[in-house]
Amino acid sequence: METINISPGVRLTVINELKFKTACLSMNVLTPLRKETAAMCAVLPYVLRRGTASKPDMQAIEAYLDDNYGARLEAFVRKRGETQICGFYSDFADEAFVGSDTMLLEKMAELMGEMLLSPATFGGRLRPEYVETERENLLADIRASLNDKRGYANLSLIQNMFKKEAYGVPKLGRELEAKKISVATLTRYYRELIAASPIEVIYVGAASARRVESAVKSALSTKMPVFGASMPQTEVFDGSIRKPKIIREELPLKQAKLSIGYRIGKSAIENNQPALTIMNSIFGGAVTSKLFREVREKRGLCYYASSTVDRMKGAMFVSCGIDTEKYDEAMDAIASQLSAMQEGDITDEELENAKSFVVGAMYSVEDSLPARESVTLNFLLQGLDIKPSEFGGLCDLVTKEEVVRCAQSVQLDTVFFLAGKGSAK
Amino acid sequence: MTKKEYPRIGETVFYETLENGLRVAIVKKPGFRKKMAFLSAAFGSADIRFTYKGEKYEMPAGTAHFLEHKMFERESGEDALAILSKRGATANAFTSTDMTAFHFDCTKHFYENLETLIDFVMHPAFTDESIEKEKPIIAQEIVMGEDDPDNALYYNLLRCLFRRHPIRDAVVGTVKSIENITAEKLMLCHEAFYVPGNMQLVLCGDLDEREAIKKVTELMTAPRGFAPERAYPKESEKPVKEEKTAVMDVAAPIFLAGAKTEPGLTGSRAIRHELTAALSLSILMGEASPLYSRLYSEGVINETFGYDFESANGVSFISFGGETDESDRVISDVMREAKILSENGLDRDFFERRKRSVIGDELRGLSSFDSICYNVACAMSEGYDYFDLVPVLSGITEKEVRDFLAKYVTPGRFAVSTVRGREDE
Structure with missing residues (x-):
C-alpha cells in the first residue's frame, strides 16, 4: 500500500x-x-x-x-x-x-x-x-x-x-x-x-x-489545488446520561421491525477500535453472537436479529423482525444480552468465536476488489494506516476485559418500533 | 480427473466424477487466501411431486427450504453453522426452485470445514420436536417475504405466466403449507435427493487438486442412490392471465412484465438460449441502448429499470420492469422497438460492442468466488461448461438475436404485474 x-x-x-x-x-x-x-x-x-x-x-x-x-x-x-x-x-x-x-x-x-x-x-x-x-x-x-x-x-x-x-x-x-x-x-x-x-x-x-x-x-491536471483542506470530522458522543426515547409507528405489515440505537462512549471510540469490533461481533455481529443464539435460535422470537457498529460515530444498532405482540419479550431478551456482556458474562468460547469471525472476515476483504476499495476508504477516514488483515491481527489480541470495558460504555438511546397493524395480520 | 484450461479468461479447472456419482469441480485461484466449498443437491422448491422407488409423493410447498434449515442441526445439539463460524468460516445456505446449496468460505482450516460441511449435509439429525420448534422461525421468514413489494411483484408475474408449474409458488412456502411438514417427510426427501448422483461439489481457491480429490473421496462415502423421477406440468406459450395488481406500501408504482421463452432446453442448447436472451435484451433495452437512453432522458424510467432471463425446472422466461408512472408506455415502446430491430436488423458496430460488453459482464462474475461456485454448480447440474460461455457468446449471430426478439418480445406473450401504493387506490 x-x-x-x-x-x-x-x-x-x-x-x-x-x-x-x-x-x-x-x-x-x-x-x-x-x-x-x-x-x-x-x-x-x-x-x-x-x-x-x-x-x-x-x-x-x-x-x-x-x-x-x-x-x-x-x-x-x-x-x-x-x-x-x-x-x-x-x-x-x-x-x-x-x-x-x-x-x-x-x-x-x-x-x-x-x-x-x-x-x-x-x-x-x-x-x-x-x-x-x-x-x-x-x-x-x-x-x-x-x-x-x-x-x-x-x-x-x-x-x-x-x-x-x-x-x-x-x-x-x-x-x-x-x-x-x-x-x-x-x-x-x-x-x-x-x-x-x-x-x-x-x-x-x-x-x-x-x-x-x-x-x-x-x-486531474485542471483541478485547482485546495490548500489547507482538512478531512471532515465526526463528532463523538460525550458519554452523558440521557433518557431513552421510544418511537412507535404503524403500518399494515405481517412482520414488525424493531430497531434499537445505542451510544458508545468516546474513550472506546478513540482508544480501542479492535475491542469495539470484537464486542459487536460477540453481541450481534455474527452467527455465534448472543443475539443470534438467544433471541433467534433459543427463543425463536425472530427470523433475523443482528447488530452493527459505527466505529466513527460511536454508535451501535440492533435490527430485528418480530411479531408485533412480542415487542416486550424481544426488548427484554436483547437488554439482558447487553447487560450480560457488561457484567462480564462472556465465555472464552464466545470471545474466540468472535475473533475467528472477525479475523476471517478481514482476510476475505483482501480477496475481494470492491470490499478492499471500500474498507480502504473507511480506514483512510479513520486514520488507520494498516491493511485489513493487520486490523484483524489487532482484533485477535483483544482481551475479555477490554470488551467488557467497551460494553460498559454502551447505553441505550433510542428505540424505533415499526408495528404491524390491522388488515395484514 | 480432467484438467481444462481456459486461456482467454485465465482459468484452470479440474473436473472429476466420483464412483458414487458425485460431480466435483476444482477452480484454481492462485494467490487467494480465501477458499470456498459449495455443495448442492438438485432439489428445489419446485420438486414437490415426484416418484421414488415406484411410489408417488406430494410434499407441502416449502419442503426443500425447510429441509435446508434443518440440515444444520447436529446430534450433539450444536448447530453446524456455529461449528463453522467458530473456525472463522462464513457459512450459509439457500434454496431456489431447482437447487438446495450449502456453502462456506474461510481462510483457515479448509479441510476440517469441508468435513463438517459434507457431514452435516449428508447426515440429518433433526427430530419431530426440533421440526416443530423451527416452524415459528420459518413462519417469520415467510411473512417477512410477504411484506416485500418486490416479492409480490415477482410471484404475481409468475402466477400470471404459469398455470400449474410449481415455479409459481414461493420457495419458502406459506405459513399454512409448512404446518404439514413432518420429520418423516423431510427424511424421505433427504434420502431421495441428497445422494451423490444428484449432487455437485465445487471447490474454489488456491488448492492442490490431487489433495482435494483425495479428501473429497474419503469424506463423501454415501452410495449413489436412486434419482427420483420428476415431471413438471406442460405450459402453453401464452400467459394464463394478462395482468395482476397488488396494493402495498410503496412510494411509487412498480411493474414487472414477462413472457415465457423456449421450454425444455438442456445442455449446450440451454446455455446458448440463455446467452442469446442476455444479448438480445441488452441490445433492446440495456443501459447503452437508444431505447433506454430515450426513456431515461424523458424521465419515464429511472435506474431501477432492469431486465432478466431465468430458466429452471424445464421452463424459462424473460422479464423487465422498474419504477414508473407509465408502465403501459414503457411496455408498448419495448414491443415497438423489438419489432423494428427484428425487422430492420441491427447496427453492426452496436451489435459487436454489446457483445464485448456482455462478455465483460460475464468475466466480472469470475472475480467473485460466490458467483463462480454457483454458476459452475448450475452448469454441472444442467450439463454444460460454464467457462465456455465466452466462445458461445462470441458465436451468437445477429440473426439469432433478431429471431429471439421477433419470437418472444411480442405483445401477445406478455403478462404484467404491478404493485402500487395505497394512496393511488
Missing part, C-alpha cells in the same frame, strides 16, 4: 494486487454531511455521470465504456460517520487479459476526471435536462426507502436518534431539500464543492504506483 499526494487536497492510495482479473479506481470527494447540502451532494455525481464536455450524453459514454472491454463506471454517494462522499467507481479488465496497449487505467482515470471537472454544460451551467431528471430520480430514491421495511426502520431510527446531529441526515438527503434543487443552485454547489473539498483516489490492481500516479495527475 502506498499513499501519494497528487496535489494539495488530492491524495492517491495504491494497493498492488496481482491476483484479480479486474482493477478498480475510485475518486471520492469528501464533504461534511449537512442537512442543507446533502441532497445536492447526493444528486451531483449522477448529473455529472450523464455527460462530459467531450462525451455529452449517455450513449456516448456507454459506447466508450463498451469499446473499452465493457469497463464500468458508476456514480455513488456514501456516508461515513458525518462525512458525505460523492464520486465515481470504475472497474475494468486487467490488462493481462486484454493487452497492455489498451491503457484502460489511463482512459478510465481520464473519463472520471472529465466527469468531475469538465461536465457537459449549457450556457455555463450544468445541463438543465440532466439536473431535472436526476433530481426526480433522487426524489424517487428517497421515497423508495419505504419499500424496504427493515431499511426504513433503521433509517427512521437514525433520523430520530441523531435529530440534532449531522449523523441524523440520511445519505441521500431529505425530500424537502431535494425538491428545491435547481440548475442554478446545483451549479453553484458543484463549483464550491470542487473548489474546496479534499479528494481521496483509490486504486486496487496490478499497475505500478508510478503509473497510477501519472494517470491520476494527468486526469
Whole structure:
C-alpha cells in the first residue's frame, strides 16, 4: 500500500494486487454531511455521470465504456460517520487479459476526471435536462426507502436518534431539500464543492504506483489545488446520561421491525477500535453472537436479529423482525444480552468465536476488489494506516476485559418500533 | 480427473466424477487466501411431486427450504453453522426452485470445514420436536417475504405466466403449507435427493487438486442412490392471465412484465438460449441502448429499470420492469422497438460492442468466488461448461438475436404485474 499526494487536497492510495482479473479506481470527494447540502451532494455525481464536455450524453459514454472491454463506471454517494462522499467507481479488465496497449487505467482515470471537472454544460451551467431528471430520480430514491421495511426502520431510527446531529441526515438527503434543487443552485454547489473539498483516489490492481500516479495527475491536471483542506470530522458522543426515547409507528405489515440505537462512549471510540469490533461481533455481529443464539435460535422470537457498529460515530444498532405482540419479550431478551456482556458474562468460547469471525472476515476483504476499495476508504477516514488483515491481527489480541470495558460504555438511546397493524395480520 | 484450461479468461479447472456419482469441480485461484466449498443437491422448491422407488409423493410447498434449515442441526445439539463460524468460516445456505446449496468460505482450516460441511449435509439429525420448534422461525421468514413489494411483484408475474408449474409458488412456502411438514417427510426427501448422483461439489481457491480429490473421496462415502423421477406440468406459450395488481406500501408504482421463452432446453442448447436472451435484451433495452437512453432522458424510467432471463425446472422466461408512472408506455415502446430491430436488423458496430460488453459482464462474475461456485454448480447440474460461455457468446449471430426478439418480445406473450401504493387506490 502506498499513499501519494497528487496535489494539495488530492491524495492517491495504491494497493498492488496481482491476483484479480479486474482493477478498480475510485475518486471520492469528501464533504461534511449537512442537512442543507446533502441532497445536492447526493444528486451531483449522477448529473455529472450523464455527460462530459467531450462525451455529452449517455450513449456516448456507454459506447466508450463498451469499446473499452465493457469497463464500468458508476456514480455513488456514501456516508461515513458525518462525512458525505460523492464520486465515481470504475472497474475494468486487467490488462493481462486484454493487452497492455489498451491503457484502460489511463482512459478510465481520464473519463472520471472529465466527469468531475469538465461536465457537459449549457450556457455555463450544468445541463438543465440532466439536473431535472436526476433530481426526480433522487426524489424517487428517497421515497423508495419505504419499500424496504427493515431499511426504513433503521433509517427512521437514525433520523430520530441523531435529530440534532449531522449523523441524523440520511445519505441521500431529505425530500424537502431535494425538491428545491435547481440548475442554478446545483451549479453553484458543484463549483464550491470542487473548489474546496479534499479528494481521496483509490486504486486496487496490478499497475505500478508510478503509473497510477501519472494517470491520476494527468486526469486531474485542471483541478485547482485546495490548500489547507482538512478531512471532515465526526463528532463523538460525550458519554452523558440521557433518557431513552421510544418511537412507535404503524403500518399494515405481517412482520414488525424493531430497531434499537445505542451510544458508545468516546474513550472506546478513540482508544480501542479492535475491542469495539470484537464486542459487536460477540453481541450481534455474527452467527455465534448472543443475539443470534438467544433471541433467534433459543427463543425463536425472530427470523433475523443482528447488530452493527459505527466505529466513527460511536454508535451501535440492533435490527430485528418480530411479531408485533412480542415487542416486550424481544426488548427484554436483547437488554439482558447487553447487560450480560457488561457484567462480564462472556465465555472464552464466545470471545474466540468472535475473533475467528472477525479475523476471517478481514482476510476475505483482501480477496475481494470492491470490499478492499471500500474498507480502504473507511480506514483512510479513520486514520488507520494498516491493511485489513493487520486490523484483524489487532482484533485477535483483544482481551475479555477490554470488551467488557467497551460494553460498559454502551447505553441505550433510542428505540424505533415499526408495528404491524390491522388488515395484514 | 480432467484438467481444462481456459486461456482467454485465465482459468484452470479440474473436473472429476466420483464412483458414487458425485460431480466435483476444482477452480484454481492462485494467490487467494480465501477458499470456498459449495455443495448442492438438485432439489428445489419446485420438486414437490415426484416418484421414488415406484411410489408417488406430494410434499407441502416449502419442503426443500425447510429441509435446508434443518440440515444444520447436529446430534450433539450444536448447530453446524456455529461449528463453522467458530473456525472463522462464513457459512450459509439457500434454496431456489431447482437447487438446495450449502456453502462456506474461510481462510483457515479448509479441510476440517469441508468435513463438517459434507457431514452435516449428508447426515440429518433433526427430530419431530426440533421440526416443530423451527416452524415459528420459518413462519417469520415467510411473512417477512410477504411484506416485500418486490416479492409480490415477482410471484404475481409468475402466477400470471404459469398455470400449474410449481415455479409459481414461493420457495419458502406459506405459513399454512409448512404446518404439514413432518420429520418423516423431510427424511424421505433427504434420502431421495441428497445422494451423490444428484449432487455437485465445487471447490474454489488456491488448492492442490490431487489433495482435494483425495479428501473429497474419503469424506463423501454415501452410495449413489436412486434419482427420483420428476415431471413438471406442460405450459402453453401464452400467459394464463394478462395482468395482476397488488396494493402495498410503496412510494411509487412498480411493474414487472414477462413472457415465457423456449421450454425444455438442456445442455449446450440451454446455455446458448440463455446467452442469446442476455444479448438480445441488452441490445433492446440495456443501459447503452437508444431505447433506454430515450426513456431515461424523458424521465419515464429511472435506474431501477432492469431486465432478466431465468430458466429452471424445464421452463424459462424473460422479464423487465422498474419504477414508473407509465408502465403501459414503457411496455408498448419495448414491443415497438423489438419489432423494428427484428425487422430492420441491427447496427453492426452496436451489435459487436454489446457483445464485448456482455462478455465483460460475464468475466466480472469470475472475480467473485460466490458467483463462480454457483454458476459452475448450475452448469454441472444442467450439463454444460460454464467457462465456455465466452466462445458461445462470441458465436451468437445477429440473426439469432433478431429471431429471439421477433419470437418472444411480442405483445401477445406478455403478462404484467404491478404493485402500487395505497394512496393511488
